[in-house]
Amino acid sequence: xxxxxxxxxxxxxxxxxxxxxxxxxxxxxxxxxxxxxxxxxxxxxxxxxxxxxxxxxxxxxxxxxxxxxxxxxxxxxxxxxxxxxxxxxxxxxxxxxxxxxxxxxxxxxxxxxxxxxxxxxxxxxxxxxxxxxxxxxxxxxxxxxxxxxxxxxxxxxxxxxxxxxxxxxxxx
Amino acid sequence: xxxxxxxxxxxxxxxxxxxxxxxxxxxxxxxxxxxxxxxxxxxxxxxxxxxxxxxxxxxxxxxxxxxxxxxxxxxxxxxxxxxxxxxxxxxxxxxxxxxxxxxxxxxxxxxxxxxxxxxxxxxxxxxxxxxxxxxxxxxxxxxxxxxxxxxxxxxxxxxxxxxxxxxxxxxxxxxxxxxxxxxxxxxxxxxxxxxxxxxx
Numbered sequence: 385x386x387x388x389x390x391x392x393x394x395x396x397x398x399x400x401x402x403x404x405x406x407x408x409x410x411x412x413x414x415x416x417x418x419x420x421x422x423x424x425x426x427x428x429x430x431x432x433x434x435x436x437x438x439x440x441x442x443x444x445x446x447x448x449x450x451x452x453x454x455x456x457x458x459x460x461x462x463x464x465x466x467x468x469x470x471x472x473x474x475x476x477x478x479x480x481x482x483x484x485x486x487x488x489x490x491x492x493x494x495x496x497x498x499x500x501x502x503x504x505x506x507x508x509x510x511x512x513x514x515x516x517x518x519x520x521x522x523x524x525x526x527x528x529x530x531x532x533x534x535x536x537x538x539x540x541x542x543x544x545x546x547x548x549x550x551x552x553x554x555x556x
Numbered sequence: 557x558x559x560x561x562x563x564x565x566x567x568x569x570x571x572x573x574x575x576x577x578x579x580x581x582x583x584x585x586x587x588x589x590x591x592x593x594x595x596x597x598x599x600x601x602x603x604x605x606x607x608x609x610x611x612x613x614x615x616x617x618x619x620x621x622x623x624x625x626x627x628x629x630x631x632x633x634x635x636x637x638x639x640x641x642x643x644x645x646x647x648x649x650x651x652x653x654x655x656x657x658x659x660x661x662x663x664x665x666x667x668x669x670x671x672x673x674x675x676x677x678x679x680x681x682x683x684x685x686x687x688x689x690x691x692x693x694x695x696x697x698x699x700x701x702x703x704x705x706x707x708x709x710x711x712x713x714x715x716x717x718x719x720x721x722x723x724x725x726x727x728x729x730x731x732x733x734x735x736x737x738x739x740x741x742x743x744x745x746x747x748x749x750x751x752x753x754x755x756x
Contacts, residue, residue, distance in 0.1 A: 406623060429622050431651060434643030441612035445619020448604075448748040453619075472609035472616075476741045 386553045391521045392417035395483070395546070398525035399454055402532040404481070405429060406446045408439035409456040414485040414551040418456055436461030440468035444478050452532070454481040459488065459504040460497075462543070469541055470511065479535035479542075486517070486545040491552075508543050515543035518550050562724040563700050565661045566593045569632075571704040573597045575711055576630060582620055582748060585632040586613045588668030589727030590661060594632065596728065599735060601747040607737050611641030614648060614658060620748065621653035627751050628655050628711065635662040635676045642685060645718070649690030652716040658691075659707065660718060663725040671725055683720040693717035 396418055399407070406429040407422045409415060422430040429451075431442050439455040446453035457465070462484050473480040487494070488501015508515045516531055518524040528544060535542040569576075569590070576583050576594070583603045585591045591605035606613045617631035638644070638660055648658065664677035676682060687694045692715045697703035703721045710717030 406619070431618070431622065431647065434646050435641075437612070438615040438618075438641065438644055438647055441609070441615025442619035442622075444612075445616045445621070446623045448616075448745050449620055449623035450749040450752040451623040468609050468612055472606070472612055475608055475737070477738065 387414055387417055387551055388553045389417050391524070391550050392421065394521040394524055395518070395528065395550075396421040398528040400425075400428075401525065402452065402529050404452045404454045404532070406431065406442070406451050406453040407456055408433055408442045408453070410434075410436050410439075410458070410461055412458040412461075412485060412487070414487070414546060415456050415458070418483075422456075435464060437465040437468040440465055440472050440480065443480050444472060444476070447478055452481075452536075454483055456483050458485045459545075460500045462504065463500055463507065466507070466511070469513070473541045474511070477539040479539055481532050481535050482541060482543045484543050484545055485551065486547055489548065491548050504545075511541075513541045513543050514538075515545055517545045517547050519547050520550060524550060562722055563698065563703065564726060565590060565663065565721075565723040566596075566728070567700050568661070568703045568721055568723060569593050570597060571700050572707045575708070576600075576603070580751060581628050581630065582624070582751070583630045583632065584613050584617050584620070586610065586634050586637045588634075589731070590632055590634060592728045592731050592733055595733045595735065601743050603740075604744040605733070605735075605737075605740060610637045611644070613637060614641065614644040617656055617658065618644070618648050618651065618653070621656035622651060624748065624752055625653065625655060627748075628657070629653075630711070631656070631658045633658060633660045635660065635664060635674050635682060636666045638682060639674055639676075639680070645686050645689035645691060648716060648718075649686075649692070652690075652692055654714040654716060656716050657707070657710045658716070658718040660720045661723045662720055663723045665725040667725050667727050668731075683718070686718040686720070691716055691718045695719045697721040
């Protein structure tokens with residue numbers, strides 16, 4: 385089951401369209417094309433992380449400098465970043481656009497992804513972080529644009545959840 | 557203990573303060589004693605004191621340095637904070653922005669929460685870790701003079717530097733700063749954006 389190159393392009397183009405110029409990332413299967421696109425784009429600063437929480441600090445630096453940024457990570461990376469999100473992004477009112485692959489949700493075949501999959505939305509809700517699923521390539525660009533706008537105007541983290549329906553070529 | 561007194565972090569900061577306070581320099585500190593000590597030397601709009609999120613000051617500095625490649629960025633880190641985010645050294649080394657100077661004041665202690673010893677007190681060598689992570693310019697200092705010389709050299713140079721300075725585990729009498737966190741945040745934002753737009 386291949387990760388969709390076409391839909392990865394749709395997402396990447398939408399990030400470029402809202403002038404995202406810095407992307408921090410830690411690879412996972414669903415994100416490989418997006419990360420390659422960032423790597424191949426001379427206008428994009430790609431920061432490959434050792435741990436996702438670093439991305440919260442890096443995005444804060446970009447924001448201070450007037451550069452729009454996004455984090456690309458798996459939901460387990462989001463869970464690993466919670467203190468940074470709370471004690472930096474939320475405490476200091478930082479816009480933070482997070483594109484989170486929602487593993488362990490409907491159709492997941494890897495048992496090890498499922499616990500994180502089930503707690504992702506409850507944790508986002510507990511943190512008061514607005515989250516929106518990206519489910520199809522027609523609406524995804526608009527939601528990315530609107531999510532980025534919300535992060536900047538509300539000075540808050542916003543989670544855009546990359547779903548299996550969007551990232552997989554065929555439904556599994 | 558027969559150790560002679562170590563340098564005091566406040567004296568080390570005072571020695572480099574004229575450089576930190578220059579127009580167009582951006583400085584990020586960790587929370588606690590070191591933030592107060594820099595603040596007490598004289599706050600500048602280019603100073604940001606990250607009052608929480610331990611470990612992320614260096615990541616913030618990396619984001620700033622990559623986003624403002626023409627602006628000198630100084631991160632003032634500590635052993636406790638760096639130990640919480642050792643991966644940052646590998647990420648900084650990977651992108652090694654030449655405008656980033658990373659100072660680590662190592663007092664071998666989590667001073668601001670009561671002085672519990674960190675692993676550097678039992679031999680963990682942060683300069684060695686930075687070197688092995690690939691940071692191109694790693695210096696050690698244990699006197700104010702050697703620290704100031706290493707800092708000046710790193711600041712003037714055009715490569716990523718980490719300076720690990722062993723300091724005494726003492727802090728200021730009061731931790732009070734007459735600067736609300738969000739005021740600091742928005743003032744710093746305005747300052748950095750201005751620097752960014754000047755180059756753009």
